[in-house]
Amino acid sequence: MKKTIAVLFVFSFLILGWQSCNQTDSQKKETATTPVITKEAKACTPIKDPNNPKPMALMMRMMAANADSMRSQLLRGETLDSTNYPFIKFYLVEPTDPNVLEPQFFENARLFQQAYKNLFAKPKDQIKRYNLLINSCIKCHESYCSGPLKRIRKFPIE
Ligand code: HEC
Structure with a gap:
C-alpha cells in the first residue's frame, strides 16, 4: 500500500514536471514570435490582444472618444470647457511597442500638449x-502609429 502511494506521488510529480515543461515550450514559442508582433504593433493593427491593451492604448481610446465629443459640442455651437476635458498624460505610460519612446515621439507629445492648451x-x-x-x-500618428489615421482624419471640422 505504502509503495503504491509512493509510486503515485512520483508519478504526479512527473506529470507536473511534464506540464511545466510544456509551459516553457509555449512561452519560448511566444518569445520567438515577439519581433513580428512588435512590428505589427507599431502599425497598430492588428493589436496582439485587443482585450488586454497597454495603458497608452487605453488612454488613446479615451482621447479619441474625447475628440469625438468635442467635435459634436463644437458642431452644436457650444463652447468647450477644459474641466470636461482634462489633459491625459499618455506619454508617461507604457505603450504596446516601447520602441516608440524616442525623442521625436516626446517632441510630438509636447506640440500636442501645446495645441491642447491653445x-x-x-x-x-x-x-x-x-x-x-x-x-x-x-x-504623431504619421510617424508612430498609422493604424488609426483613417479614423482620426475624419475628426477635423470642415
Ligand atoms: C505623440 C504621439 C501621439 C499623439 C499626439 C497622439 N497619438 Fe494616438 N497613438 C500614439 C501611439 C504611439 C499609439 C499606440 C499606443 C499603444 O498601442 O500602446 C496610439 C494609439 C492610438 C489609437 C489606437 C488605440 C487602440 O485602441 O489601440 C487611437 C484611436 C489614437 N491613438 C487616437 C489619437 C487621437 C484622436 C489623438 C489626438 C487627440 C492622438 N491619438 C494623439 C501616438 C500618438
Missing part, C-alpha cells in the same frame, strides 16, 4: 484650434 486658452476660434489639435494627433 484650444482652451480663449473661448474664441475654438473650431480652428480644435482642428489644429487634431492635426497634431495626425502628425
Whole structure:
C-alpha cells in the first residue's frame, strides 16, 4: 500500500514536471514570435490582444472618444470647457511597442500638449484650434502609429 502511494506521488510529480515543461515550450514559442508582433504593433493593427491593451492604448481610446465629443459640442455651437476635458498624460505610460519612446515621439507629445492648451486658452476660434489639435494627433500618428489615421482624419471640422 505504502509503495503504491509512493509510486503515485512520483508519478504526479512527473506529470507536473511534464506540464511545466510544456509551459516553457509555449512561452519560448511566444518569445520567438515577439519581433513580428512588435512590428505589427507599431502599425497598430492588428493589436496582439485587443482585450488586454497597454495603458497608452487605453488612454488613446479615451482621447479619441474625447475628440469625438468635442467635435459634436463644437458642431452644436457650444463652447468647450477644459474641466470636461482634462489633459491625459499618455506619454508617461507604457505603450504596446516601447520602441516608440524616442525623442521625436516626446517632441510630438509636447506640440500636442501645446495645441491642447491653445484650444482652451480663449473661448474664441475654438473650431480652428480644435482642428489644429487634431492635426497634431495626425502628425504623431504619421510617424508612430498609422493604424488609426483613417479614423482620426475624419475628426477635423470642415
Ligand atoms: C505623440 C504621439 C501621439 C499623439 C499626439 C497622439 N497619438 Fe494616438 N497613438 C500614439 C501611439 C504611439 C499609439 C499606440 C499606443 C499603444 O498601442 O500602446 C496610439 C494609439 C492610438 C489609437 C489606437 C488605440 C487602440 O485602441 O489601440 C487611437 C484611436 C489614437 N491613438 C487616437 C489619437 C487621437 C484622436 C489623438 C489626438 C487627440 C492622438 N491619438 C494623439 C501616438 C500618438
